Every structure is written in structure tokens, then in C-alpha cells.
Amino acid sequence: MSDKHDAGGVPTTGHVWDDDLADFANQPPKWWMLGLTASAIWCVVYFLYYPSFGLSSTQTFFKGLAGWTAIGEMNADTSVVDEVRGKYEAKLKDMTPAAILADSELTEYVTRSGKVLFGDNCAACHGTNGVGAADKQGFIAPILRDDDWLYGGNIEDIHTSIMGGRQGVMTPHKDVLSAAEIDTLANAVAAGTPTSTPLFAEKGCTVCHGADGKGLAAMGSANLTDSVWRFESSLEGIKYTIANGVNAGPGSRDAVMPSFQAAGKLSDAEMKKLAVYVYKFGK
Amino acid sequence: MSSETENKEMGTVTTIYHEFESWEVNRGEKTIHAKRMPGFFRTVKNYTQLALWLPFFLVPYMRWNGKQAVLFDIQNRQFHFFDLTILPQDIWMLSLVLLMAAMTLFGVTSVASRVWCGYFCFQTAWIDWFTWLEDKIEGNPQARRKLDEAPISLDKIKKKGLKHGIWMLFALLTGISFSIWFVDAPTYWNNLIHLDLPKVGWIVLVMFFGGTYLLAGFMREQACIWLCPYARIQGVMSDSQTILPAYDEKRGEPRGKLRRGAVTGAPQGDCIDCFQCVQVCPTGVDIRQGSQLGCITCGLCIDACDAIMDKIGKPRGLIRYACLDELSGKPVHKIYQHPRTLVYLAIVIVALSGIVYGLTHLGSMTLRVIPERQPLFVMMSDGSIQNKYDFKVVNKTAKDLHVKVSAEGGVPGQVIIGAENPPLTHHGRGTSFTIFVKAPGASVKEEVTPIEFRVEAVEDPSVSAEYHSKFNGPKRN
Numbered sequence: 001m002s003d004k005h006d007a008g009g010v011p012t013t014g015h016v017w018d019d020d021l022a023d024f025a026n027q028p029p030k031w032w033m034l035g036l037t038a039s040a041i042w043c044v045v046y047f048l049y050y051p052s053f054g055l056s057s058t059q060t061f062f063k064g065l066a067g068w069t070a071i072g073e074m075n076a077d078t079s080v081v082d083e084v085r086g087k088y089e090a091k092l093k094d095m096t097p098a099a100i101l102a103d104s105e106l107t108e109y110v111t112r113s114g115k116v117l118f119g120d121n122c123a124a125c126h127g128t129n130g131v132g133a134a135d136k137q138g139f140i141a142p143i144l145r146d147d148d149w150l151y152g153g154n155i156e157d158i159h160t161s162i163m164g165g166r167q168g169v170m171t172p173h174k175d176v177l178s179a180a181e182i183d184t185l186a187n188a189v190a191a192g193t194p195t196s197t198p199l200f201a202e203k204g205c206t207v208c209h210g211a212d213g214k215g216l217a218a219m220g221s222a223n224l225t226d227s228v229w230r231f232e233s234s235l236e237g238i239k240y241t242i243a244n245g246v247n248a249g250p251g252s253r254d255a256v257m258p259s260f261q262a263a264g265k266l267s268d269a270e271m272k273k274l275a276v277y278v279y280k281f282g283k
Numbered sequence: 284m285s286s287e288t289e290n291k292e293m294g295t296v297t298t299i300y301h302e303f304e305s306w307e308v309n310r311g312e313k314t315i316h317a318k319r320m321p322g323f324f325r326t327v328k329n330y331t332q333l334a335l336w337l338p339f340f341l342v343p344y345m346r347w348n349g350k351q352a353v354l355f356d357i358q359n360r361q362f363h364f365f366d367l368t369i370l371p372q373d374i375w376m377l378s379l380v381l382l383m384a385a386m387t388l389f390g391v392t393s394v395a396s397r398v399w400c401g402y403f404c405f406q407t408a409w410i411d412w413f414t415w416l417e418d419k420i421e422g423n424p425q426a427r428r429k430l431d432e433a434p435i436s437l438d439k440i441k442k443k444g445l446k447h448g449i450w451m452l453f454a455l456l457t458g459i460s461f462s463i464w465f466v467d468a469p470t471y472w473n474n475l476i477h478l479d480l481p482k483v484g485w486i487v488l489v490m491f492f493g494g495t496y497l498l499a500g501f502m503r504e505q506a507c508i509w510l511c512p513y514a515r516i517q518g519v520m521s522d523s524q525t526i527l528p529a530y531d532e533k534r535g536e537p538r539g540k541l542r543r544g545a546v547t548g549a550p551q552g553d554c555i556d557c558f559q560c561v562q563v564c565p566t567g568v569d570i571r572q573g574s575q576l577g578c579i580t581c582g583l584c585i586d587a588c589d590a591i592m593d594k595i596g597k598p599r600g601l602i603r604y605a606c607l608d609e610l611s612g613k614p615v616h617k618i619y620q621h622p623r624t625l626v627y628l629a630i631v632i633v634a635l636s637g638i639v640y641g642l643t644h645l646g647s648m649t650l651r652v653i654p655e656r657q658p659l660f661v662m663m664s665d666g667s668i669q670n671k672y673d674f675k676v677v678n679k680t681a682k683d684l685h686v687k688v689s690a691e692g693g694v695p696g697q698v699i700i701g702a703e704n705p706p707l708t709h710h711g712r713g714t715s716f717t718i719f720v721k722a723p724g725a726s727v728k729e730e731v732t733p734i735e736f737r738v739e740a741v742e743d744p745s746v747s748a749e750y751h752s753k754f755n756g757p758k759r760n
Binding site: 128143145146147148223226228283 | 657658661662663664665666669701717719724
């Protein structure tokens with residue numbers, strides 16, 4: 001590394017700057033030239049192999065020799081996922097939700113896909129993870145996390161609710177009861193002891209809410225003795241519900257769950273998955 | 284260059300060019316054929332290399348309780364070390380092991396320079412074994428140089444073929460030995476013989492085979508000089524208190540060829556310029572130029588020089604392990620007066636205690652409890668507050684166990700739901716299950732109440748684990 005001060009016989013470009021600076025006219029190293037050539041060849045191969053350029057005359061494009069398409073690659077990928085899911089999905093077809101629950105591996109699978117289904121179809125009213133979505137009437141739809149079920153909380157009941165939808169009814173009492181009577185009943189309900197007033201039986205509340213005020217799952221009537229409230233839990237809120245009813249025309253409380261079977265939005269398997277997923281909230 | 288111009292340029296920027304021009308850097312243009320000479324450091328090096336790397340080849344064949352004694356089972360995410368099974372949860376200990384290894388390297392380097400490079404490094408060891416074989420097949424360095432330059436002949440092909448053949452076999456064995464630290468050794472051999480390795484197995488084997496053959500057979504000292512990052516890191520670890528193989532310039536200079544019976548008035552140092560120190564050097568440096576990047580401090584030049592000093596009747600130690608302070612006549616400090624070494628030592632001790640703590644406190648079960656975040660709690664129909672918890676139990680024992688779930692702290696009157704039948708935890712992996720804790724609403728006084736969960740194996744109560752968590756309740760004003 002010693003004789004670097006003259007050109008040593010190597011040709012220069014001929015330009016001289018600052019009296020003594022000149023450029024060598026050396027060839028680039030061989031490996032570099034090989035790399036350059038290989039890259040150029042690679043470009044051509046790549047262009048021909050994959051779809052690369054438009055054909056303006058036919059309003060289409062050159063499809064490439066490999067026949068590769070982005071959608072084809074995606075389909076190949078999803079088919080891998082479908083294959084993994086296939087063995088579970090095949091089993092689900094002929095199983096009842098209760099049978100799925102009995103199989104821990106299937107339950108695990110179903111709750112995973114159930115999370116997505118719930119987010120897409122249920123969370124709008126029931127809230128993320130079924131925690132309930134509050135609005136001015138109390139909740140848009142019941143909380144699914146607790147142990148209070150209007151229409152029953154076993155796996156078949158939940159499955160039935162999802163398939164057929166639910167629509168509770170309570171007649172408005174503002175024309176039937178006096179303000180004082182509504183006030184008495186509302187106070188009794190707020191205290192959690194509806195049967196403490198004789199009005200509860202006399203005015204026919206027991207027909208729907210049961211003699212003990214604990215509600216009837218067959219009708220979807222609320223349990224008035226517990227701590228879980230479907231609508232506003234304040235005294236004013238309770239009075240409003242008694243006066244205006246539920247699903248009884250303008251001004252009444254709204255409580256409508258659509259039938260997912262009638263809507264045709266979800267497949268049978270998906271409704272089973274949701275039933276298991278919702279059931280597992282509290283179990 | 285006349286001394287006049289030298290003086291003129293002294294102290295100007297351009298002097299560095301002259302320094303640069305006189306400096307020779309081994310860039311691998313010619314193969315270094317180092318001479319092998321017996322001696323103290325040669326013997327030490329033979330033993331240290333074997334001590335570290337013989338286990339590399341043999342340990343994977345050790346069996347323990349019917350299984351491979353040491354197995355880094357990456358596929359199943361388990362490390363087996365005799366009776367210990369280390370799961371990914373305990374991998375923090377690996378970082379301590381790495382820290383300790385790094386600090387030991389630094390500490391040793393600060394005391395005695397690149398001990399790792401000279402006596403232990405796989406690159407050094409493999410080069411040493413490869414060149415030993417070369418020496419046996421092709422002869423001494425002169426014979427090897429001659430053979431390299433000789434025109435192609437049957438003899439040359441035979442010698443070279445034999446050498447490369449054995450090199451490749453050894454490289455293959457290196458690749459196999461590396462692989463069987465990670466998979467069951469007999470199974471691996473069986474699969475290998477039937478050419479039935481998984482793809483990743485072939486890739487690792489081919490990479491290690493090719494890497495060994497290339498690095499130890501051809502690149503050799505070039506790997507140490509420009510490829511290895513540790514050479515540079517260790518280079519800055521040494522200071523004036525670090526001992527390293529050094530040439531005693533004061534004693535050796537002015538060097539000159541030994542002339543029989545010469546009696547001249549000219550002063551003559553002990554160095555007879557015999558170049559033995561350069562000829563034995565595996566990286567081809569001239570130690571007389573001082574400490575340098577190419578020097579792996581293997582001490583072979585010391586052996587060579589001592590042998591010559593014995594022959595010419597001069598005291599040994601013209602090249603010896605010495606620190607810069609000693610050579611420049613400054614007072615030499617004791618090891619404990621070397622703050623840098625003490626700092627490294629302290630870190631090593633901290634890391635080591637961490638590892639010892641970890642290994643003795645591995646436990647046979649771990650518990651993680653993740654409280655549900657949405658909702659934090661649920662108001663139940665009877666007015667009680669319920670929290671949901673995701674339990675993750677890692678059972679590190681060799682058998683499946685049922686666990687009892689209990690809790691300390693929390694809210695008075697709380698009930699644990701979901702573990703009435705003790706859940707089954709699978710051995711060697713994590714099992715998760717859901718637990719609810721329900722407490723009377725009136726008793727829930729705080730928004731957040733600490734609670735400690737405990738799982739205990741039904742079959743063996745000594746296997747248990749605890750975890751601190753929280754019980755969430757509504758806001759109280």
C-alpha cells in the first residue's frame with residue numbers, strides 16, 4: 001500500500017483539477033459488473049413472470065407467464081384457514097348448542113369465532129362484550145353478563161332468543177291507574193318488594209310478573225325483586241315505565257330484539273356459536 | 284527518507300500518511316502457514332480448547348432418566364437440563380446468563396487481554412485443529428508453501444483431497460453436534476442416515492457445515508481481523524494495567540542478526556531478529572510492533588521466543604505477558620487496584636446470584652391471574668358484585684395435576700365460583716380456566732380491593748403458586 005502517489009501507468013480520464021488531481025479510468029470490479037448484469041436479467045425475468053404492463057389496445061394487461069394473481073394468492077391463503085376450521089365446522093352442523101358446550105375443545109373454538117360474530121351483530125345494542133349500552137331509558141338492550149335473564153338463561157333459551165328474536169310487551173297504565181296508585185306501586189317496586197302493596201295483585205300486575213313479582217320467563221316479564229334493572233331504576237323512571245308500558249306505541253319503552261333467523265343474516269352454525277359465546281359470559 | 288525531511292514533517296498532519304505506509308495490515312492476500320512449536324502456552328491452549336469444546340461434541344449424548352440430559356427443545360419451548368425443565372416463563376434467567384457471560388468476558392479481558400480469543404474461541408480452536416491436520420498431511424510450513432505453488436500433480440491432488448475430505452467430515456460433525464443440542468440426538472442421527480431431516484434441520488446443517496469449512500478452512504485469521512465484532516470490543520477492554528503478550532522493547536532493541544564471534548562496539552539488544560515469533564503466529568502479526576488488532580494473545584510467540592532465548596543463552600521473557608505500565612517502567616498495580624475489573628466482577632456476582640436465585644426458586648407451578656377488563660365487575664340479580672378472572676396455570680411437574688383454588692384478602696363473604704371440581708392442569712404447558720368471585724354488594728366498600736389467589740395441587744399440596752390480583756367494585760362516593 002505504498003505507491004499511491006502517481007497513476008502508476010493506469011490511464012486517467014484526462015481531466016486534471018487543482019494541478020494534480022485526476023480520475024483513474026479503471027474498470028469497475030468484475031463482481032460489480034456481474035451484479036449489474038444479473039440485476040438487469042432479473043428485471044426482464046421479473047417483468048415477464050409477473051403481471052407487469054398494460055396492453056392499451058385491448059384495455060387489459062399482460063397476465064405474466066406464471067399466471068399469478070393477488071386474489072389467487074389470497075384464496076390460497078384463506079383455503080388454508082378454511083381447512084383448519086373445516087373439521088370443527090363439519091361437527092357443528094349436526095350438534096345442538098348444549099352438545100357443543102359439553103365439548104371443551106369445540107367450546108374454545110366456538111367462543112373465539114363467537115367474539116367476532118358478537119361484535120358484528122350484537123354489540124350495537126348489548127354493548128361490547130355484552131356489558132350493556134346505556135341510553136336515556138336505561139339500557140338499549142339487557143346486560144348479558146349478569147345472572148338475570150328475562151327469557152331464561154340456559155343454553156337452549158339463549159339459542160331460541162337469538163333465532164326468533166324477542167319483543168316484550170307491557171301495557172301502558174296511565175289511563176288505568178291513578179297517579180297515586182302508580183306512585184304507590186313504583187315505590188314498592190323501587191324498594192324491591194312489589195308484593196308489599198295490595199295494589200300489585202288487585203291491579204293485575206301479577207298476571208305478567210307473577211304472584212311473587214319475580215317475573216315469568218315464558219313472557220319475558222321482569223323480575224321486580226332483584227337488583228338488576230332493565231329500564232331506568234330511579235323512582236321517576238319506574239313511574240314512567242308503569243305509565244307508558246313497553247313496546248306499546250309512541251312514548252313507551254323500546255325493547256325489540258330482531259329474529260336473526262328471519263333476517264337471514266346469520267347461518268345456523270353462527271347462531272349456535274353466538275348462543276355458546278353468550279352463555280359463556282357468565283359461566 | 285532523510286532525517287531532515289522527517290523532522291520537517293514531524294507534528295504535521297501528513298505524518299500520519301507515513302505511519303500508514305509503513306504499517307502492514309494482513310488482508311489475507313497470502314495464506315498464513317504458522318509453524319507449530321511445543322511450549323508452555325501451546326500445551327495450555329491444547330487443554331483449554333479441548334476442555335471447552337469436547338463437551339460440545341459429547342454432552343448431547345448424555346442421557347438422564349431416559350431422556351436427553353441437556354436439550355434445548357425449541358420446538359416444544361422447553362429447556363431440559365438434567366432434572367430441571369425451564370419453560371419460557373423462566374427465560375429471564377437466560378438474559379442473566381448472557382449478562383454474566385459478557386461481563387466475564389470483559390472482566391477477564393481487562394485482566395489478561397483476549398484470553399477468550401487465544402485459548403477458547405471456536406474460531407481459534409477450529410483453525411488450530413484444521414491446521415494441525417494440514418501439518419500432518421502436507422508437512423511443515425515450508426513444505427506447505429511449496430505444495431501450494433507446485434504444479435498440479437497426482438501427489439498434490441491426493442494430499443489436498445485427503446485434507447479437504449477430512450475437513451469436510453469434521454465440518455459436518457460440527458453441524459451435527461450443534462443440531463443435536465436442540466433435538467433428540469439418536470432420533471436426529473436416525474433421521475440423518477435416512478436423509479429424512481425436516482427442512483429447518485437441513486438448513487441448519489448445511490449452514491454450519493459450510494460455515495465451519497469456510498471459516499476454519501479458508502478465512503481463518505481474516506475472520507478474527509475484520510469479521511469478528513468481539514475482537515474490537517475486547518480491544519478497548521484492555522488498558523495500561525492489562526497484561527498481554529508483549530515484546531520488551533527496552534531489552535530487545537536495537538535488534539540485529541546474531542553473528543558468530545562478532546565483537547563490535549555497536550550496542551546490540553537481545554532480539555536477534557530471527558522472526559520465529561512471526562512464523563508461529565496463527566494470525567501472522569509481528570508482536571514486536573506492539574499490541575494490535577490482529578493479536579489474539581495466544582502466547583505462541585512467547586513459546587517461540589523463549590525457545591530461542593534458551594538456545595542463545597539469554598534469559599527468557601523477551602516476549603512475555605506484561606502490562607504496558609511494566610514495560611514503560613511505571614509502577615505496576617495489583618489486580619484489586621484495577622477498578623474496571625472490580626466493576627465487571629460486581630456485575631458478574633449480581634448476575635450469578637440472580638441465576639442461583641432463579642434456579643432455586645423455579646417452583647413447580649406458576650400462576651397468572653388476569654382480571655376481566657370489560658366489564659370490570661357485574662352487578663348480579665341479588666345485588667352482589669361479581670368479578671371474572673382468567674387463570675393461567677403452568678404446571679412444570681412431570682404429571683397432570685388437579686388444582687384447588689382459594690383466595691386470601693378480598694371482600695368478606697366472597698364466594699369462588701368455577702372451581703368446585705378442581706380444574707386439571709396439563710404438565711409441561713399452560714392451562715387456562717375461568718374463575719368468578721362473587722361478593723355481597725354491601726360488603727364491597729372499595730372500588731379496588733386487593734385479593735391474593737392461590738392454586739394448590741390436590742395430589743401434592745407442596746406444589747402451589749400464588750398471585751396478587753384485584754377485586755373491582757362500583758364507585759363509592
